[in-house]
Amino acid sequence: MIKTPIYLDNNATTQMDPRVLEAMLPYFTEKFGNAASRNHPYGWVAEEGVDYAREQVAKLIGANEKEIIFTSGATESDNLAIKGVYEMYKDKGNHIITLTTEHKAVLDACKHIEKLGANVTYLDVESDGLVDLKKLEAAMTPETILVAIMYANNEIGVIQPVKQISAIAHKFGALFFTDAVQAVGKIPVNVIEDGIDLLALSGHKMYGPKGVGALYVRRKNPRVKVTSQMDGGGHERGMRSGTLNVPGIVGLGKACELCIDEMETEAKRLSVLRDKLENSLNELEESYVNGNINHRLPHTANISFKYVEGEGLMMAMKDMAVSSGSACTSASLEPSYVLKSLGLSDDLAHSSIRFGLGRFTTEEEVDFAIENTKKAVLHLRELSPLWEMFKEGIDLDSIAWAAH
Ligand SMILES: *Cc1c(COP(=O)(O)O)cnc(C)c1O
Numbered sequence: 001m002i003k004t005p006i007y008l009d010n011n012a013t014t015q016m017d018p019r020v021l022e023a024m025l026p027y028f029t030e031k032f033g034n035a036a037s038r039n040h041p042y043g044w045v046a047e048e049g050v051d052y053a054r055e056q057v058a059k060l061i062g063a064n065e066k067e068i069i070f071t072s073g074a075t076e077s078d079n080l081a082i083k084g085v086y087e088m089y090k091d092k093g094n095h096i097i098t099l100t101t102e103h104k105a106v107l108d109a110c111k112h113i114e115k116l117g118a119n120v121t122y123l124d125v126e127s128d129g130l131v132d133l134k135k136l137e138a139a140m141t142p143e144t145i146l147v148a149i150m151y152a153n154n155e156i157g158v159i160q161p162v163k164q165i166s167a168i169a170h171k172f173g174a175l176f177f178t179d180a181v182q183a184v185g186k187i188p189v190n191v192i193e194d195g196i197d198l199l200a201l202s203g204h205k206m207y208g209p210k211g212v213g214a215l216y217v218r219r220k221n222p223r224v225k226v227t228s229q230m231d232g233g234g235h236e237r238g239m240r241s242g243t244l245n246v247p248g249i250v251g252l253g254k255a256c257e258l259c260i261d262e263m264e265t266e267a268k269r270l271s272v273l274r275d276k277l278e279n280s281l282n283e284l285e286e287s288y289v290n291g292n293i294n295h296r297l298p299h300t301a302n303i304s305f306k307y308v309e310g311e312g313l314m315m316a317m318k319d320m321a322v323s324s325g326s327a328c329t330s331a332s333l334e335p336s337y338v339l340k341s342l343g344l345s346d347d348l349a350h351s352s353i354r355f356g357l358g359r360f361t362t363e364e365e366v367d368f369a370i371e372n373t374k375k376a377v378l379h380l381r382e383l384s385p386l387w388e389m390f391k392e393g394i395d396l397d398s399i400a401w402a403a404h
Pocket of ligand 1: 011012073074075078103105150152153154162179181182201202204205211212213350
């Protein structure tokens with residue numbers, strides 16, 4: 001028997017792997033030392049745990065362990081990267097380029113530095129979610145100090161061409177920062193090959209604990225620095241003060257190690273399941289996959305079901321923990337700004353569902369999700385006057401516009 005609601009919201013957070021918990025436990029109890037205590041074994045033992053985790057994190061992204069700054073999560077990493085680079089390099093130039101489809105942590109950090117005098121370009125993406133490299137290059141100026149573009153999008157899973165993006169940034173003497181929260185541990189990410197200067201990652205998106213993350217800051221070719229946003233004891237090479245969250249960091253390290261070992265087979269397994277889900281749901285009339293299907297994370301599918309009302313759909317799918325394009329931040333009824341950026345109408349954005357598969361997703365659960373979603377969509381359409389009109393061949397788009 002499967003347990004409901006089945007969890008298909010792995011882009012929002014992942015269940016911590018039991019092996020991660022096991023690695024963390026001693027650091028809550030007998031290995032409780034402060035990693036900054038240099039005078040006794042309690043501190044040394046904690047520091048050893050942190051050092052090892054730093055190697056595990058670095059290895060997953062092809063970095064050197066000295067380049068890893070531990071933080072409280074990717075929101076902090078995003079803030080540290082954007083505000084920290086702006087403060088450190090603003091005398092070189094004050095222009096930053098990012099995308100309209102970035103995570104709020106990036107967008108709001110950009111809004112913040114705009115108030116301090118930064119000039120930020122928010123580039124639109126194409127209808128498939130990808131950045132147009134020609135438009136990026138055209139937006140670059142001699143004043144550009146940073147290009148901040150995510151590796152993979154959290155809502156639609158689209159993977160940006162980071163190698164080409166970093167090449168463009170570097171051609172103009174700018175740094176390249178990528179929020180790689182959704183990509184790290186799921187697909188191969190290598191800071192050297194990808195030309196990444198700063199990278200944000202988060203524990204709880206990759207089967208590790210919540211409240212811990214990291215920022216990769218390149219040390220060579222070029223040596224990158226960020227102005228600290230948290231001042232104090234000078235931890236983390238002065239870039240992020242505060243007593244280290246030793247159990248969390250050990251857990252993040254273990255989570256990275258498991259991803260190194262299992263990412264490849266998991267990506268294959270999940271893409272098969274995702275394709276099964278997507279192909280089955282595409283059998284429904286008027287269903288649309290959002291985002292470029294050839295440049296996408298293996299475990300994510302975002303699908304809009306036309307002529308279905310979003311809220312009704314969520315209610316009808318209560319046996320499934322999924323995310324909807326009308327999942328409203330701040331209780332507004334605004335549909336997802338990411339889907340709007342792709343050019344989707346409000347209706348289509350509201351009627352979209354994000355399916356995020358993960359390490360603990362079984363085929364049985366995917367079959368259940370297919371059945372359940374199909375039933376919900378068909379049922380809601382049966383009740384929908386719009387669907388009836390569509391089936392009668394009435395041109396709804398013209399009517400819908402007139403009604404607005
Ligand atoms: C979840 C997420 C974040 C925020 O990470 P936290 O560790 O929860 O603060 C940032 N960017 C992306 C793309 C995310 O998916």
